[in-house]
Amino acid sequence: MHARQNTAGLSTPRAAPPPIHVRDHALFLDLDGTLIEIQDRPHAVFASPALRELLRRLSDLMSGALAVVTGRSLGDLDDILEGAVDHAAGVHGFEIQRGARITRDQIELTQLAEARADLRRLLQQHELPALVEDKHASLALHYRQIPEAEELVQSIAREIAAKRGLRVLQGKMVVELIATARTKGYAVTVLMAAPPFSGRTPVAIGDDRTDEDAFSAATRMGGFGVLVGEPRETHARYVLADPSAVAAWLQMGLRAG
Ligand SMILES: [Mg+2]
Known part of the structure; x- marks a missing residue:
């Protein structure tokens, strides 16, 4: 059925996931690269009315057991989805939204303020036009516009993280300095602890790599992960090629329900 797993629970899946059971499954969906195609600039994305409608209807059918778990801030997410989902996690689990209630991790802001200053200085010194996105609990350095500078951007990020005691998160053409120990796996675990x-x-x-924690958490709780993109070593059990394959799979769940 699916590729055999090695001792670390990693495998390279080739099969598409089974259909969604709207009465039994709880869905945790990443946004960029999963529900919508990745854009050159993080703020250039928007969700089509069809996608928002799909999420709204599926969420209703699942009695609300559908959450978007993203690296974006909840404010940013809300601008994109316009309230299509009731439950979400932002900044890789730093902020959790259950209906109207939002909770955030307690973080040390001084480290981030210092990291922000370091970053400004180093980018200027190397004349790097990397785009810095400030997400309150984290600083994301986007280098999609300057892929040739990947190594330099990565080393700058590592240097600042080590100096300021921050965690480094790797994404696609983005590296993030984050002040919270939370992960997407934490978000899945904490949302799973309560209705719906x-x-x-x-x-x-x-x-993305940050989704691996969510795959592991889902697997630990008797569920499974679905990797979006080219098959590779992952904690997910199944694979879907791209956001349009994800949308088609979600649509199937709607019809089955
Ligand atoms: Mg993603």
Whole structure:
């Protein structure tokens, strides 16, 4: 059925996931690269009315057991999805939204303020036009516009992280300095602990390295992960090629329900 897993629970899946059970599954969906195609600039993205409608209807059918788990801030996410989902996690689990209630991790802001100053200085010194996105709990350096500078941007990020005691998160053409110890796996675990998610089987879908924690958490709780993109070593059990394959799979769930 699917590729055999090695001792670390990693495998290279080739099969598409089974259909969604709207009464039994809980869905945890990444946004960029999963529900929408990655854009050159993080703020150039928007969700089509069709996608927002799909999420809204699926969420209703699943009694609300659908959450978007993203590296974006919740404010940013809300601008993009316009309230299509009731539950979400922002900045890789730093902020959790359950209906109208939002909770955030306690973080040390001084480290980030110092890291911000370091970053400004180093980027200027190397004349790097990397785009810095300030997400309150983290600083994301986007280098999609300057892929040739990847190594330099990465080394700058590592240097500042080591100096200021921050964690480094790797993404696609982005490296993030983050002040919280939380992960997308934490977000899945914490949302699963209460209605409307509790008692359901978690299914986590994502395309990036930060989604691996969500795949592992879902697997630990008896569910599974779905990797979006080219098959590679992952904690996910299944694979879907791209956001349009994800949308088609979600649509199938709607019809089955
Ligand atoms: Mg993604």
